[in-house]
Amino acid sequence: MSIIKNIEDDITKTIIKLGYEIKHISLKPSNRPELGDYQINEAMLLAKKYGKTPYDIAYEITNELSKDDRFKNINIATPGFINISLSDKFIIKALNDMSDIKENNIDYPSKHKILIDYGGANVAKELHVGHLRSANIGEALKRLCKLLKNDVIADVHLGDWGLPLGLVIRQIKEQQPDLVYFDESYKGAYPVKSPITKEDLKSLYPLASKRKNEDENYLKEAQEITNKIQAGSPGYRALWKHIVETSKIDIKKIYEELNTSFDLWLGESDADEFVDEVVSIFKNKNLCKLDDGALIVDVKENEDKKEIPPVLLVKSNGTVGYQTTELATLYNRMKKYDLTDVWYLTDERQSLHFLQTFRAAKKAKIVPDNVNLEHLPFGTINSGEGKPFKTRDGNVMSLENLIDIVYESTLKKTNVDIVGKENLEKTARLIAIDSIKYADLLPYRTTNYVFDPEKFSDLEGKTAPYLLYSTIRMKSLLNKAKEQKINIGKYSVITTEVEKKIILMLLQLPKILLNAFNSRSLNDISEYIYNVTSMYNMFYSENKVLLCKDEDVKESWLFITNIVYNVNMLLLDVLGLFVPEKM
């Protein structure tokens, strides 16, 4: 158990002993630091229930707490705020205990087995800035879950089965109508080599997307092609496979660059084999009906305030759409893995879709009632005018493009004398990616934020370069100490106020992590690393560690540096940021 939780538990017990019913008190860092390290607000909540004044209850509590030598400077402020500080002796012990972060400074939630569905790349389209959030948040959540000792499976769930593929192939047909894939009478084997390159793919979808809006027939043909792919028409299927494979290579490369990895590289197409089974489950349980030629599942509930449209299980032309694919995917997942949770990261525009499919899945018992299906929507990345970047207008900045822009400004700033000529570009690239990722993780998950390449290129202030630079500097300091054979055995003395502030902040770590886990948002962690780092930087600039004459103080300073360094490394890894050796 963490140090902070241990104290809270003890205080809670003390209050219960006094005869008050209370679940768990929370030590909140005081927003009036001159009055104490922490504030306890529970006295005011208890007052009404027990018909006493808040002050009287606070008095009783403080009276007990003052017997505990871990605390000092206990006082009450009207109407019943309890202010409390930790004794120096305790703080010193706490920091020493933090050497074992995972044992003494992290609290673990009950164990889950979670499948996280993120990434959301579509093989027909180039990855664009809108794909950033899913990858970044999903990847960081995965890492956080692992740190908190959960089992996690990450699935990229590629979009490889819908109309976009049909559109791309329709466009190929336009440009290369003589390809053997389009010859329905052809019986031989299809070429092994793909007729399309990844460069072709970049232009195909935007062109097709434009055409589809102008030409109704074109769209119709694309839909027919989509149906043929799904029905298994050999030529289209072969071409489809080429596209998927070509695109996958490219997508994998970008995800790798983004430090994002998946356990499963399944796509919507992999659910196809379960579609019939799923449809018959609904049929057998009498959960669907024909409507306008389509097979639909009614998922309305009495408490609904709004009209919830039915799930479209089979379209009137006999094919299935993404809701059915989603259900089939879920069906397979539940069969294969013993999951407690399935989390979906998509932007908030899809929330109705997930509400519908989750209801349908539970209704048909494809998913047991006790399994937690969660849609974790994230805000859209907007342009300055407040409009989301559309994926279909073909006119969006690609992810590669964005990385390049940020890379250019990072490269200018990277000092060749420090990183060495051979590492210059590689380091700048890492920092650029980190900058983008950190800027993306900083706002709350559901916040729509304004996309501005300039913002991602900022290298000062609350940015990844700041965190990386500071962390690397800590490492450098620790290395110098090692070279001088200085032992950093223990923390024995608090010499400055900043140190105390840093330690109090470090004590908050378990709360930050649990909070992030519960809210499924990384902004708390992102903010926390910045706060710890900037507090440490203040310490760093005020105290010349290695020049300190007092050996105990020097050792203590190195000790605190080491802990902050370790915490930073741990959290930067959770966020999925690379830390270069030098920068």
Place this chain on the structure above:
RNA sequence: GCUCACGUAGCUCAGUUGGAUAGAGCAUUACUCUCCGAAGGUAAAGGUCAAAAGUUCAAAUCUUUUCGUGAGCACCA
């Protein structure tokens, strides 16, 4: 039209299980390398928390109304 989300400093965002004097970064203006890495540090200035009413010891946070912005509303995904 119906439903949902949002509106906090010039800009971009935190803070929303109700707590004391609403925070940060950028931009602006000063200062700070004879000393462990200045991509660093210090400070100033910047606010009727969209508006109004209500709930209570206490409201940016909860409720209602108004205004503004965005999103969703089955055969696209």
